[in-house]
Amino acid sequence: MSQQVPVLRLGNALLVSIQVDLQDDDVLALQEELAERIVATGARGVIIDISAVDIVDSFIGRMFSSIAALSRVLDAETVVVGMRPAVAITLVELGLSLDGVRTALDLEKGRAILDRLIADRRTVRDIAQDDDEFVPIDDPAGERHQPDPSRR
Amino acid sequence: MSTSATGVDELPISSGDDVVRVRQLVRTRAQGIRLSLVDQTKLVTAASELARNTLVHGGSGTARIEVVQRAGRSGIRAVFSDEGPGIPDLDLALTAGWTSGGGLGLGLSGAKRLVDEFDIDTEVGRGTSVTVVKWSR
Amino acid sequence: MAENDGQHLLGLLLQDEQALLERWLRDAAVHLQGRASSAELERAFRDLLTALAKGVSGGGLDLDHEAYGEVRALLSELSRDRARRGFTPSETAVSVFSLKGALFDLAARAGQGTDAILVASRWVDALGLLTFDSYVRAREEVIAEQSEQLMELSTPVVKLWEGVVAVPLIGTLDSARTQIVMEKLLQTLVDTGSEHAIIDITGVPAVDTEVAQHLLKTVVAARLMGAECTISGIRPQIAQTIVALGIEFGDIPTKANLADALLHALRGSGVEVVRRRSGGGR
Ligand SMILES: Nc1ncnc2c1ncn2[C@@H]1O[C@H](COP(=O)(O)OP(=O)(O)OP(=O)(O)O)[C@@H](O)[C@H]1O
Ligand SMILES: [Mg+2]
Numbered sequence: 001m002s003q004q005v006p007v008l009r010l011g012n013a014l015l016v017s018i019q020v021d022l023q024d025d026d027v028l029a030l031q032e033e034l035a036e037r038i039v040a041t042g043a044r045g046v047i048i049d050i051s052a053v054d055i056v057d058s059f060i061g062r063m064f065s066s067i068a069a070l071s072r073v074l075d076a077e078t079v080v081v082g083m084r085p086a087v088a089i090t091l092v093e094l095g096l097s098l099d100g101v102r103t104a105l106d107l108e109k110g111r112a113i114l115d116r117l118i119a120d121r122r123t124v125r126d127i128a129q130d131d132d133e134f135v136p137i138d139d140p141a142g143e144r145h146q147p148d149p150s151r152r
Numbered sequence: 153m154s155t156s157a158t159g160v161d162e163l164p165i166s167s168g169d170d171v172v173r174v175r176q177l178v179r180t181r182a183q184g185i186r187l188s189l190v191d192q193t194k195l196v197t198a199a200s201e202l203a204r205n206t207l208v209h210g211g212s213g214t215a216r217i218e219v220v221q222r223a224g225r226s227g228i229r230a231v232f233s234d235e236g237p238g239i240p241d242l243d244l245a246l247t248a249g250w251t252s253g254g255g256l257g258l259g260l261s262g263a264k265r266l267v268d269e270f271d272i273d274t275e276v277g278r279g280t281s282v283t284v285v286k287w288s289r
Numbered sequence: 290m291a292e293n294d295g296q297h298l299l300g301l302l303l304q305d306e307q308a309l310l311e312r313w314l315r316d317a318a319v320h321l322q323g324r325a326s327s328a329e330l331e332r333a334f335r336d337l338l339t340a341l342a343k344g345v346s347g348g349g350l351d352l353d354h355e356a357y358g359e360v361r362a363l364l365s366e367l368s369r370d371r372a373r374r375g376f377t378p379s380e381t382a383v384s385v386f387s388l389k390g391a392l393f394d395l396a397a398r399a400g401q402g403t404d405a406i407l408v409a410s411r412w413v414d415a416l417g418l419l420t421f422d423s424y425v426r427a428r429e430e431v432i433a434e435q436s437e438q439l440m441e442l443s444t445p446v447v448k449l450w451e452g453v454v455a456v457p458l459i460g461t462l463d464s465a466r467t468q469i470v471m472e473k474l475l476q477t478l479v480d481t482g483s484e485h486a487i488i489d490i491t492g493v494p495a496v497d498t499e500v501a502q503h504l505l506k507t508v509v510a511a512r513l514m515g516a517e518c519t520i521s522g523i524r525p526q527i528a529q530t531i532v533a534l535g536i537e538f539g540d541i542p543t544k545a546n547l548a549d550a551l552l553h554a555l556r557g558s559g560v561e562v563v564r565r566r567s568g569g570g571r
Binding site for chain 1 (some may be wrong): 471472475476478479482483484506507509510511512513514515516
């Protein structure tokens with residue numbers, strides 16, 4: 001179990017805010033815990049806040065990709081937010097491309113991206129929560145007329 | 153940790169926590185010689201990769217970190233040594249994306265790009281020693 | 290023998306510290322002509338003397354010995370301070386050379402022979418050279434800092450719209466300048482929360498491989514941070530360089546000019562720009 005990194009609930013998403021220099025075992029523990037929590041809470045998204053992180057090496061970078069892949073399998077989306085410029089420059093030099101990971105400048109923008117992604121992948125459960133409107137689940141034309149959930 | 157009066161630090165690398173300590177020490181030394189933030193980040197990231205290799209591939213080992221001077225510039229030299237299996241094919245190991253198993257194969261090749269000087273001394277059955285230097289600009 | 294020399298020297302340094310200090314201060318002041326206050330000099334010299342005694346007792350005459358660490362630190366501090374205040378290298382080194390007269394005097398009075406004087410002389414010479422070196426280094430640091438500041442000034446990152454920042458690059462780009470500009474651009478993205486950046490190179494006559502690579506890496510780094518970066522104003526020559534060098538510009542958005550790049554960024558952030566059909570006088 002990872003006591004190092006608290007996993008918080010943020011609406012229909014989980015928020016992980018990395019504040020300390022993690023050793024590899026903690027990183028793996030966090031990854032496991034997240035998978036469990038996504039399933040347990042039915043979260044639709046994961047936000048990993050790394051604004052306090054001063055280096056991202058290949059191990060942590062790989063965790064981001066794994067969590068993104070894993071959450072996709074569990075029908076959730078992952079956004080990494082707050083990467084510092086020096087960290088980004090270093091990652092490019094290291095050759096790590098964070099495949100499949102979405103990123104945003106800060107928490108607020110990450111939240112907005114998540115809302116958009118989740119709106120694109122609404123589930124029966126989400127629709128059941130909208131009591132006053134009918135939304136076709138099968139929408140071959142791809143033209144959905146739903147309110148932007150971020151504005152609610 | 154042992155520090156001699158000449159400012160050479162030697163840390164053991166035998167656990168994940170040790171890798172974290174190496175990162176922190178390299179950061180402190182890099183700040184000490186006023187490396188730019190980007191250069192600090194590059195050096196610490198390279199050190200993290202190499203220390204992990206020492207632990208994962210070498211079994212365990214040590215990191216030696218010291219401040220060096222040349223032609224009026226200061227730098228940080230970090231040496232990662234182990235007495236593990238050694239690297240049979242160095243060219244292959246330095247190829248981005250090649251791993252003998254499990255990893256992304258970015259550690260060695262990436263670390264090389266992140267520093268100014270990079271040198272590997274390895275012998276099968278005897279061990280591996282990787283030396284890197286980052287100079288202040 | 291060398292150990293003996295060190296002992297003699299140490300003897301001289303410790304024999305009558307107050308007299309040594311006073312004579313040293315007097316000699317040094319002549320050369321500085323009031324440009325450094327006497328209180329300041331006295332403090333610096335007193336510290337140096339203490340450190341020197343420590344150095345000699347631990348490391349003999351060998352200035353590279355670790356016992357001289359404090360001496361080296363004090364000298365480089367002195368040099369840095371002097372370099373910043375515009376003292377010349379000789380004005381700086383002479384403060385150290387002035388120690389000679391005082392030491393000779395003491396040696397003569399203590400009845401020590403020419404050998405001892407020679408040893409002291411060589412030792413002070415070496416100290417002087419050390420000062421010279423650290424002065425030059427300090428001076429280079431000052432110059433590097435200044436040129437960096439100049440570079441920062443000459444490449445402003447400007448906000449074009451809410452969420453859109455741009456850096457118009459003008460003149461020849463070398464690798465160092467490009468790196469500084471790019472770091473500044475990325476930091477501005479964070480500081481202003483902008484999701485779009487434009488690098489306009491209309492004013493850049495040519496780029497080499499390294500610079501082109503830096504530009505590319507910046508675009509990729511911005512993307513990792515969650516922002517999009519457009520390059521505008523690529524001249525035909527530069528386009529040719531890029532193609533000839535085989536650099537993959539891949540899916541990086543490029544636009545003919547800054548205006549098109551801005552339009553692209555605005556669209557990306559959901560702003561539509563339309564021409565008014567009537568009114569407006571034109
Ligand atoms: N200290 C070492 N001792 C023995 N073999 C090593 C050592 N360091 C690296 N290697 C070998 O070189 C290969 C490449 O190393 P590199 O760090 O690039 O990749 P990795 O460690 O496999 O994966 P990654 O670091 O991306 O997680 C390793 O797979 C390993 O076979
Ligand atoms: Mg590795």
